[in-house]
Amino acid sequence: MLYTQLRSFHAVAREGSVTKASRVLNVSQPTITTQIKELEARYRLELFRRPGRRLELTELGRELLFITQRFFDVEGEAMGFLESAHDLVRGHLRVGAVGPYPLMKFLKQFRKEHADVTVSVDLGNSEEVLQGLRDQRTDVGIVSEIKANPDILITQFGSQSVVVFVSTVHSWSSRKSIRLADLDGQDMVMREEGSMTRQVVEKALKEKKIRSNVVMEVGSREAVWEAVAEGHGIGVISEISLQPDPRIKALSISDHKIQTRIDAVCLKQRQHSSVVRTFLRMVDAVNGESLGFTKTPNS
CATH class of the missing domain: 1.10.10.10 (Winged helix-like DNA-binding domain superfamily/Winged helix DNA-binding domain)
Known part of the structure; x- marks a missing residue:
């Protein structure tokens, strides 16, 4: 009791x-x-x-x-x-992620080395992924860079480029890329202040003395997506979070590399589970270039 x-x-x-x-x-x-x-x-x-x-x-x-x-x-x-009292890693690994790429390439390597582990994947935004950990519906998560949390163990998974995305009726929709300076004065839809993606984009614009014109500020990635699809302005997003959508066209930034970190996360109290520990060790050891992102040392 x-x-x-x-x-x-x-x-x-x-x-x-x-x-x-x-x-x-x-x-x-x-x-x-x-x-x-x-x-x-x-x-x-x-x-x-x-x-x-x-x-x-x-x-x-x-x-x-x-x-x-x-x-x-x-x-x-x-x-x-x-x-984890035995050496053989087996069981079921439940993964929450903000997007399927590059997770699926990583899971291919993981399952090749650990054939006795079955895997399920649940996609959602970063907060949904974190809530899945708290509710113990998932064992590990792959999210865009998050802030430190006393209950969460964070391991850097890699870094990915930030891309611009526009509505398919936007004048840029026929282009494959833009220059950073093209964003000068353009109407933009952004997440709230504190969003990691917004921070790295605004830092890059400020360094180049490029004016940002945020016409709409919303509280979720999904809301940014819908606002851009409806033609309210230009959005920015990390590549890992891109989802197929016939209303949206993604554009790379050709002359400037803006990156955001991708983190593998788990509850600290779950880090000693054999399958979770094995997953995180492989995250540490993985060659990021083979998965399509930059792997930099953990700070």
Whole structure:
């Protein structure tokens, strides 16, 4: 009983709400609420304040979170150790990815070396891939460069060029490439500030004193895609995230190399699983050029 109570407390404390914790644990919200109340009653203390509809950790709650984080990290290490107690790598690897390329080439090499491992792939945007890890629906993810996260182990998979994309009715749709200076003053659709792709593009434009004219700022890659398809402006995207779409034409930048990092990610508590560990070791060792991207050393 104490274990499930601590697990519910930890999930709510980490996620910030009972609703999110319910999705992570796949447990009903009333059950989680009851378990936390029972934990508080058992030790006659308050772990959360409840101003209005919000939940805030008390000082005791913050101290307990520090302990439960270590507890569940160690639990994950123990599970990984037991799973990897034999040398033969077998089982099923669930991969989440923002795009099929160059993942499929990598998986061809992986399966050639580890024929006893079956693989399933689920495509989505970076946040969906990360959520799949948190929900333990996937074991590893391949995403465009992400920010550091205390729960996520990040291994550089490679780097890919950023490309421009336009609607097929745009005046550039008959071209195969553009020069960076061609973007001067052009209407552009961008992700929100903080997007890694936006940061590297705006840095390149600033270095060359090229004016960017962001006419629309949206909160997801899918929204950028739809806005460009509808003719609102020009978009930028890493090659790994390109998806076939008859409404869209991708153009390379011929005179300037703008790159974004591709990361392989997993939950830190899952890194010791034999199949996950083997996958990440192969990511470290792979020849990026054979997969169509640049492989640079991890920083």
